[in-house]
Amino acid sequence: MSQATGETRASSLMVDLIISLDGYASAEGWPGWWGLEGPEYLAWLEEEGQKNYTFLLGANTYRLMSGMSQEAASADSGFSDNEGASLTGLAAVPKVVFSSTLKAPLTWPNSQLVAGDAVEAVAEMKRSGTAPLSTLGSLSLCRSLLTAGLVDRFRLVVFPVITGRTGSERIYDGYPDVALDMVDSRTFDGRLQLLEYVPTVLSGPPAPRSA
Numbered sequence: 306m307s308q309a310t311g312e313t314r315a316s317s318l319m320v321d322l323i324i325s326l327d328g329y330a331s332a333e334g335w336p337g338w339w340g341l342e343g344p345e346y347l348a349w350l351e352e353e354g355q356k357n358y359t360f361l362l363g364a365n366t367y368r369l370m371s372g373m374s375q376e377a378a379s380a381d382s383g384f385s386d387n388e389g390a391s392l393t394g395l396a397a398v399p400k401v402v403f404s405s406t407l408k409a410p411l412t413w414p415n416s417q418l419v420a421g422d423a424v425e426a427v428a429e430m431k432r433s434g435t436a437p438l439s440t441l442g443s444l445s446l447c448r449s450l451l452t453a454g455l456v457d458r459f460r461l462v463v464f465p466v467i468t469g470r471t472g473s474e475r476i477y478d479g480y481p482d483v484a485l486d487m488v489d490s491r492t493f494d495g496r497l498q499l500l501e502y503v504p505t506v507l508s509g510p511p512a513p514r515s516a
Contacts, residue, residue: 316434318361318427319458320447320504322476326465329472330444339466343494346462354394358439361427361450364404366442370395371413395441401430403446424453431455444474451504452481459485460501462493482507 324330325339332339338346362370374395400416403423411418419426423446430438440447450456485502492498 316431316436316438317457318431318438318440318450318455319460320440320451320456321460322440322442322444322447323462323464324476325468325472326463327467327469327472328476329468330442330474330476332466332468332471333473334471335468339464339468341464341466341496343497346493346497349493351394354398356437358437359399359401359430359434360395360439360441361401361403361423361443361446362441363423363443363446364402364407367400367402367404367407367411367413367416370441371411371416374413399436400441401426424449424455427455428453444476448479451483452506454506456504458488458501459483459504460489460499463498463500465496465498482509484511 322330323338325332396414398415400413401419402411402416403419403426405420407418409418427438427450440450447456451459484505484507486505487500487502489501490499
């Protein structure tokens with residue numbers, strides 16, 4: 306409870322995405338993180354994993370990330386030490402998975418399955434919770450939550466690569482118009498750019514400014 310007002314502080318929600326310069330979440334034939342992750346970025350990911358987030362994800366991201374987390378825990382995974390620590394650490398983090406196809410109980414530790422409407426469920430989580438919420442991948446879920454006006458922060462890490470021929474999973478297709486107010490920026494390893502915004506969903510283009 307807030308000592309000043311006596312009101313319950315609602316949870317905040319952040320959409321958190323990695324993206325190529327031309328707007329793709331991944332590319333066919335390329336390694337994870339487009340092969341451009343560095344020690345500063347991986348150390349930051351580990352720090353972020355300790356910030357008490359509850360992660361929100363859909364079925365496809367759940368299948369992908371749970372498999373990678375389990376693979377990283379094996380002795381011959383092929384992941385670097387920093388990559389392995391980042392992936393295996395996700396097992397201990399609370400996660401909410403929105404899916405009508407997956408069945409409970411989920412095998413990835415600390416994963417809760419929600420089969421109902423994701424927008425309604427997240428709105429209730431924001432009203433009733435206090436821990437911060439963050440998306441993990443899950444492009445369609447991010448789009449739905451942003452369109453519904455539930456997103457408090459919109460954060461990107463932009464990777465300096467254009468994958469016009471091999472890019473897949475276009476991030477912004479189907480998005481509404483959104484105004485973005487920058488609140489943070491940072492460069493990792495001299496090449497990756499973090500950009501963090503407060504988003505405002507627009508009903509249409511803004512009126513022209515008067516002279």
